Amino acid sequence: MGGGPLASSNARVFQIGVCMLFNSHLFIFLFLPLALGIYFFACAMSHRVGVYALITASLVFYACYDTRYIALMLSSILFNYGISCLLARSLGGTASLRRRLLVTAGVGLNIALLGYYKYTDFFITNVNSVFGATFALQHILLPLGISFFTFQQIGYVVDVYKGENSPPHLSEYGIFVLFFPHLVAGPIVHNKEIIVQFQDDTLKTPRWANLYEGLALFCVGLFKKVALADTFATYVGPGFDGAAPHFLLAWGSSLAYTMQIYFDFSGYSEMAIGLACMFNIKFPQNFNEPYRALDIQDFWRRWHMTLSRFLRQYLYIPLGGNRKGWGRTLLNLFITFLLGGIWHGASWCFVIWGVLHGAGIVAHRLWSQRGLRLPKPLAWGATFLFVNVAWVFFRARTLDAALAVLGGMVGLNGVLLPKSLAALAPLLPSLKLSDRPFVLDALVVVALVDVALRPWKDILERYVPGGLRPAGYAGLFLVAIFCGNKISEFIYFQF
Amino acid sequence: MQYKRAFLTLLAVILLGLAGGAGLNLLVDPFHLLHRPLWGPPRFSGNQRYQNAGLINSYLAADLGFDTLVIGTSLESAFGAARIKDKLGTGRVLVLTMDGSLPMERSALLERAFQTGKVRRVLWGVFHNYTDMESDRTSLEYAFPYGLYREPLSLPGLDALWHYLLNGWVFNKSVALVAGTSKWSTDMTGLYNWNAQKIRDRVFESFNSPESLAQHTMDLSRGKAMIAWARQNLAQAGEVPFPALDKHLVQVVQRHPEVRFDIVFTPLSALAFHLFTPAELMRQIGMQQHLVRVLGREPNVRIFAFQDDVEVTGNLANFWDTMHSSYLVSDRVVDAIAEDRHRLTPENVDAYLARFLDWLYHYEVYSDRERSLWPTADTAQDLR
Secondary structure, eight states, X not given: OOOOHHHXXXXXXXXXXXXXXXXXXXXXXXXXHHHHHHHXXXXXXXXXXHHHHHHHHHHHHHHTTOSTTHHHHHHHHHHHHHHHHHHHHSOSOTTOHHHHHHHHHHHHHHHHHHHHHHHHHHHHHHHHHHHOOOOOOOOOOOOTXXXXXXXXXXXXXXXXXXXXXXXXOHHHHHHHHHOHHHHTTOOOOOHHHHHHHHHOGGGSSOOHHHHHHHHHHHHHHHHIIIIIIHHHHHHHHHHHTSSSOOHHHHHHHHHHHHHHHHHHHHHHHHHHHHHHHHTTOOOOOOOSOGGGOSSHHHXXXXXXXXXXXXXXXXXXXXXXXXXXXXXXXXXHHHHHHHHHHHHHOSSHHHHHHHHHHHHHHHHHHHHHHTTOOOOHHHHHHHHHHHHHHHHHHHHOSSHHHHHHHHHHHTTTTOOEEEGGGGGGGGGOTTSEEEOSOOSHHHHHHHHHHHHHHGGXXXXXXXXXXXXXXXXHHHHHHHHHHHHOOSOOOOGGGGO | OHHHHHHHHHHHHHHHHHHHHHHHHHHHOTTOSSOSOSXXXXXXXXOHHHHHHHHIIIXXXXXXXXXXXXXXXXXGTTOOHHHHHHHHOOSEEEEOOOTTOOHHHHHHHHHHHHHTTOOOEEEEEOOGGGGOSSTTOOOSTTOOOGGGGSOTTSHHHHHHHHHHHTOHHHHHHHHHHHHTOOXXXXXXXXXXXXXXXXXXXXXXXXXXXXXXXXXXXXXXXXXXHHHXXXXXXXXXXXXXXXHXXXXXXXXXXXXXXXXXXXXXXXXXXXXHXXXXXXXXXXXXXXXXXXXXXXXXXXXXXXEEEOTTOHHHHSOGGGBSSSSOBOHHHHHHHHHHHHTTOSEEOTTTHHHHHHHHHHHHHHOOOOOOGGGSOOOOTTTOOOOO
């Protein structure tokens, strides 16, 4: 047969017509330089022209994925902007009935939009299954980035309702929602931290420091995505997409996915933050070494930090937060994580993932309240193990597939020795050899790289110029470009 | 100033690295997509999905006398270019087969080849996946680089070219070619011909071992009822849609009346038909009826089928699995085409299929190496 797996993955590159992922050549070598050049050139003419230029670039960026939902997104922007203007003009505080009606309509319609596009078929499937009905599935195509731009606009409407914000010019509101670095997969930015930057005239000329830091961060993110996440991805499929994985394969695949989703999403976030930085816009940090967390609460302070911030601000606190007693606090926490799980996707696997994390947070609170503490290594191990098990539900396509992997992890599907450990076969004569790949070698490499880079982590992350660092970042970029034999989508695009 | 220098250094190293890598790929061009080798003898990859694009761009399109193509899968890979040229009296022949390829891939390749304006004749092997109900099915296992088969100056063509030049996998091939460590073949005509005698003999022995023959006998007995059912329902077999066949073969042929097509149902072993499901068997049969019905009267089309060549299809010793036969069988097919034998026409197709199914129903496992077309160590040609 012609070609192996490498050639096969290579071919996918040549299959794609117009592809505008951050890791695509079209984006890196054509769109980005053009967008940067046009933006700063337009800014030199006037502040407003610059914003319009960036809106146009962002719409082109979105249109490269799908033109069908541009009208929907623009309608959503106009609707939310209209609601916020009406709210701003309405007198009275949060107790005003008119303001309450407006904010309810605003938030409600956003949620309805999200619900329709994301959860209709899930709802129909469950109604059919519970009541034996035969309603036809609608197969509605999910608009790219809807979960992100809907959340950001809900936050904006609520802030205006609370009087914490007032509507800017429509173009500034538009670019807050449309700005292409965060448009399709976050980070979930807050209106207050973004709009003010677009209003600042001192940020309308290119800055060497931002260009350098942004490009350096983009190189690191690109490397994480292409060289690390996509490598781990090759180990994930055999365990999750096959039937009844054996013990080592199940563990290998689940660990590989744990690594894949981290490098994929944190790499994407770093690319987004770096891109924004080149435009002189600072995005909030989205990851802070989450797998070093010592408890589940700590994990959520480090993982997808902008989502945690949003859920805390616009869900947990409005539910009552910790102001309504101990029991209610635990309930609010659980609800917040349950809804956070559902936000990720319309399937029972995401519901279970949310339930697991909600239950984990509640258990952690109860544990902490009693003043109990685990030794650090044990606390880290327990947290990592919990997160890893929960990711099984996040990755599996069906509940049965998740249970098959978990069954494998507890040995229900037997034990086979991976080929890479064939040297151990004489010592373990009772084990058969498996022809599936094993993730151990890749994990060892990551662990070594992590340990080796640890002392220089601060230096690396501060992106200070000087020495060989610029060449180092360029090296990461070149490795990612030349060794990225395929253009794979980012995991968080599906949400 | 410090940041300015750092940014410019970062950018410069990136640009230099890109230019260096892309420059080497451009200069060496291992798959000959842009040009034939600038120095040394040409070397060709067995990676058909990539190499075929280069063969079209740099050999078919050039004035090197190529005017005939062999299209198909691994079943047609052993068709000898020299034999076709001699027997059919064509110009030079390019074998552009792709192992395990899909209908859409083969038509994409052909359309690109037609754009060169050089193709006069096509010998087209019809694989059983033309019965697919999904006309545009793609393969993830052996993904096809469609971009390389687009007009080089189109947007997708340029996009693919860009990826080709900035590709580490291609870069490794370039380095190996420059360093002289590449083991790629220098023989273009027998490039895809599986002629590694040792491997082939080993597979042959395995397929024809006593244990395998016992298994084949069991398979055959299970298939009898299905064959009987197919015989009774032969008339309806072609009365169903064949979207993949229509879109990726019939319409391609109809778009190119200036090209002469010899469409071939390459012989499979009798056993292969017993292993289909009833639905698959009916679609195999129906596909032949359908194809002959829609193309059988076209003046530039001839259709050939060889299942009734029982000396080939009935003797399992001609095969190393249920479908792949000795390259001497391919030679026999080429000879028959040259002599216009084994043709299917609207007048004879139903009788041919009825005769074939009758024979298939009564077929018993038979493997005789002495009477086979399997080459011996003495008679094997070194096609590499």
